[in-house]
Amino acid sequence: MADVTDLPDRLEPSLAARLKRTADGLVAAIVQDHDTGEVLMLGWMDDEALRRTIAEGRVTYWSRSRQEYWRKGDTSGHTQHLRTLALDCDGDALLLTVDQVGAACHTGTRTCFSDVLVGDEADR
Amino acid sequence: MADVTDLPDRLEPSLAARLKRTADGLVAAIVQDHDTGEVLMLGWMDDEALRRTIAEGRVTYWSRSRQEYWRKGDTSGHTQHLRTLALDCDGDALLLTVDQVGAACHTGTRTCFSDVLVGDEADR
Numbered sequence: 725m726a727d728v729t730d731l732p733d734r735l736e737p738s739l740a741a742r743l744k745r746t747a748d749g750l751v752a753a754i755v756q757d758h759d760t761g762e763v764l765m766l767g768w769m770d771d772e773a774l775r776r777t778i779a780e781g782r783v784t785y786w787s788r789s790r791q792e793y794w795r796k797g798d799t800s801g802h803t804q805h806l807r808t809l810a811l812d813c814d815g816d817a818l819l820l821t822v823d824q825v826g827a828a829c830h831t832g833t834r835t836c837f838s839d840v841l842v843g844d845e846a847d848r
Numbered sequence: 849m850a851d852v853t854d855l856p857d858r859l860e861p862s863l864a865a866r867l868k869r870t871a872d873g874l875v876a877a878i879v880q881d882h883d884t885g886e887v888l889m890l891g892w893m894d895d896e897a898l899r900r901t902i903a904e905g906r907v908t909y910w911s912r913s914r915q916e917y918w919r920k921g922d923t924s925g926h927t928q929h930l931r932t933l934a935l936d937c938d939g940d941a942l943l944l945t946v947d948q949v950g951a952a953c954h955t956g957t958r959t960c961f962s963d964v965l966v967g968d969e970a971d972r
Contacts (some may be wrong), residue, residue: 761885766941808967812960817890835935843932
């Protein structure tokens with residue numbers, strides 16, 4: 725895909741118009757491993773994070789704790805490469821399928837959902 | 849499972865202590881079909897919705913638009929039966945796998961993510 729600097733610096737208006745954001749301007753982004761179907765993590769995107777993700781094909785989030793953009797893997801090497809992106813029926817959630825390099829979770833586990841509270845891990 | 853009225857009316861305190869809620873007291877709940885791995889929808893839960901979900905084995909959300917509890921399927925018949933529940937590493941998202949009866953989406957489609965913006969539906 726083209727370098728982000730070559731692309732318009734606004735999210736496509738017809739897409740932007742469909743997003744229903746939280747009070748702090750964010751949409752939830754569910755990230756699923758393209759090949760295995762595992763749900764890897766949930767992140768948050770504002771319009772600019774979504775624009776960068778689509779433009780670059782590398783997943784970028786808005787970090788609520790650090791209040792900054794966060795392109796997954798820039799520090800860890802555990803990059804996420806976008807395969808598909810879907811918007812839900814009411815515009816407040818995105819579903820991304822990705823090719824995940826290494827662990828998705830900053831704790832080093834493959835997914836962020838390794839703490840199973842109900843049911844059996846083996847049953848997932 | 850036991851009827852919810854037979855069970856304690858507070859979410860288990862050690863679990864409640866681990867949740868990181870939005871300003872309006874909610875945690876995102878990703879719902880995945882247990883058998884196919886499809887991500888069906890994203891809902892929101894407060895502590896009471898999570899307590900009911902665990903106690904009854906039927907998925908209950910907090911509806912942000914209607915400001916009320918919403919046990920999936922009570923109107924539509926499209927119930928969700930809990931199989932597994934996991935909490936993510938930072939406590940702000942839940943991943944539920946369910947047995948989904950009928951369409952998960954109120955629009956009648958199997959999942960809420962049928963609007964593919966990037967990539968090919970067939971490639972998901």
